[in-house]
Amino acid sequence: MRGSDIKKNHDKLPQNRLKTGVAYMESLEGKLLDENIEKNIKCLKTIFEKCSDIIFREFVFAQNEQIKLALIYTDGLADKGQVSDQIMRALALEVPMAVPGRVITKAQALEFIKERGLCIHQIKETNKVGEVVNAILSGDTVLLVDGHDTAIINGARGWEARAITDPEAEPTVRGPRESFVESLRVNTSLLRRKIKNPNLKIESFQVGRLSTTDVAIAYLEGVANPAIIKEVKTRIERIKIDAILETGYIEELIEDEPWSPFPTVNHTEKPDRVAAMLLEGRIAIFVDGTPFVLTVPSLMVEFLHASEDYYERFIFTSAVRIVRYLAAFASLVLPSLYIAIVSYHHELLPTALLLSVAAQREKVPYPAFFEVFLMELVFEVLREAGIRLPRPIGQAISIVGALVLGDSAVRAGFVAEATIIVVAFTGISSFTFHYSASISFRLLRFFLMILSGTLGIFGLTIGISAICIHLCGLRSFGVPYLSPVVPTAYSDLKDVVIRAPWWAMVANPRSIPGHNKKRESFGMKPMPPENGE
Amino acid sequence: MLEKEIIDDMQAVFLMVNLVIPTVLLGVPAVTIGFAKRDAWIxxxxxTAAGIFIGRLISSIIEKFPGKTIFEVMEELLGRLFGKIAGALFAWWILHTCSGIAREYGEFLEVAIMPDTPLIIFSVAAIIVSAYAVKSGFEVMARFNILFVLVIILFLLISALSYANARFDRMLPMFETRPQDVLKGALVPLAWMGEIVVFSVFSPALKANCSxxxxxxxxVLLIGAFFLVGxxxxxxxxxxxHASAMMYPVYNQVRIISLANFLERLDYLIFMxxxxxxxxxxxxFYFALVIGISWLFGISDYRPIVFPVGIVIASLSMFIHEGVGDELRFLMGTFPFYSIIIFEVGIPLLLWLASIIKGRGHGA
Structure with missing residues (x-):
């Protein structure tokens, strides 16, 4: 069928069918359950027409066969064992054993079932059709009792989920190995296990007009700034979109500077990292269905730090951090610097190196700018292919990409060896820090390459200045992006390029405006007894 | 005009320092040494001493009118008509100086690194980036400037390296130059130090309780120290x-550093x-000019005029001087008197007298 035909037929559909979207869910609001169970079942069956995964189980109450009951749940979302054992078995068989001889009337049935009949830890009552539908779709089991306009929602959820595994995007050598999974409750429980404190608040929202996705924000009351918490809530409540499938949707809808190449919202899949963020006064945003959790407000330096920095000893960490900063800088400017030097400023190279580079470049047909640009593109293609391609073929790509392409390109005389070295090192450097920051660095690398290809080191300097000015103006939820460097918070500088030992980091970072000023007592520096007592 | 843009004391100090030293270090040492010979340090x-005087003159006026730019102070003290005339003159001086800097900027880069590139490329590139900074606001400029302070520290380290080439007997004999020549040598750097008067445009952005x-x-002391080091x-x-015969002696001084067969060509750091x-x-300067012009014509938001003003600065920088010789003659001969007498001391002194006569100031 051609496109126009589809559209024509679509126009012919009856209006009430078209409403089966956002408007349909809204139309259920205000609709109440009836006392007659048959009517209720009919109503729900109309709503769940053609939903083969919704199960309607009708049976009678064991104490009084006049009372009809109905269980409605979603196959695959409700825990079948619990539904059969704790609900069905209890109501259809075991209730008479509990109260032998007593006859329960229709009017008493609901109270009795609630108090004696159900062996479910969490139940809720409602008389709204909308809430019933929502509960069924969320995995709860709904029990309808004849003669009552109230339904009992049983929290017997249980579905197949991925096991908690190692973090794939942020591997560590030392530190917790668990990572978040796709289930929101599992994720919040992982966080709760890190911070056992009633001040850890987890507030829920539902976002998505069609998907009604569960979204939760977590923060430490008394630590996080109430103004920022309020701002996060307002920004999330503002979202009117059909579906939220990943935290990325929320990130793009709540960030401060949508046009900036830099990420102003951090994300992580490690519970320990989220816990550390919350302890410093940040706020986490969980979304059901994704292992990535957002944290705000976020600073530039966060993206250059790893959670492991706080687990290894500080001397080693500081050294590693310096290396990481250098690598980040290299991943931004190295190709442009190479282009500038080779095309304009040969005098910057020592004579021996200059001769060798000149000899390599003699056989190369293209200007340095074009050559590096091309090789950077090749590298980006390889990287992208490495992520997308099915696992078993991964080896092939690395062999073809790295060995054949690189080696042959040089031998064929398309590119100079030095170019390959520069591009390869730049590529590796960009994997030393947080992924989303390295994406922005990679983008800006091309911008800088164009500038230095046209204006040499002057162009590079101008480009870096423009990037710095842009960074100085960025904010994340009202917090300057470059703090604590500028505006300068001196006490925070011990956790930027170096990391001070834990006993010296008494104050919480001041650049995140929170309420918990001190995170430890003074005098925590270990003092072993002298003379080997 | 600068609502909600607040900078702290350190940011203000370093903005003032960087308002002066980039150009002062470039061309001025040669002139000062040309007049004062080996007594140039005096x-x-x-x-510096005279610079402190200028700084205090300005602060004594500005502190009486908290939250007002120098333009608004002029209007307050000199009346509407004369205030606007003085303000227009002041804005002209800022425009003139700014174009001059843009010209000097391009000229140095052309001479030092890229002789084949047309001058206008450098000036326009710098003005575009500055325009971006101006549009982003004063806080952003202050923060960017702090980042650049790291570069100043680098400069100090580089200067330290060049002491490997230093011979202290070149300072001898001391106190040989005639006093009037020493004074002449002081005049040019003073004109540059006096440029801190531009900062009085931004006084509303300072914290309420700072001095x-x-x-x-x-x-001024920091600027003086940097100049002295240079x-x-x-x-x-x-x-x-030799130094007085050079055009950019500080640049040359770094250029000849060669340590351990490895630390060479450090002039690129100076250049960057x-x-x-x-x-x-x-x-x-650009920012001050934009604020001045929007005050002059009563525009409430300065942002729309940023790019037009940039075009004016760029084009003026192209025909302001006929060549390097003309530029040098102006900067070393005319500029000190023109700037110091009228704008750096003249107008502030006038305002100070007016405030004494009127005997008041808001909140003072």
């Missing part, structure tokens, strides 16, 4: 004779820091 000290006088004092380095490495420092210096 000129530097004299200029402008202290900020001015510290800034002059001493040049004198010790080249001696007065000049590229950034020039952007900041142009940016501050």
């Amino acid at each position: 000129s530097a000290l004299l200029a 402008i006088r202290k900020i001015n004092d510290v800034s 002059i001493m380095g040049v004198l010790l490495v080249f001696g007065a004779e 820091s000049w590229a950034i420092g020039g952007i900041i210096k142009i940016g501050i």
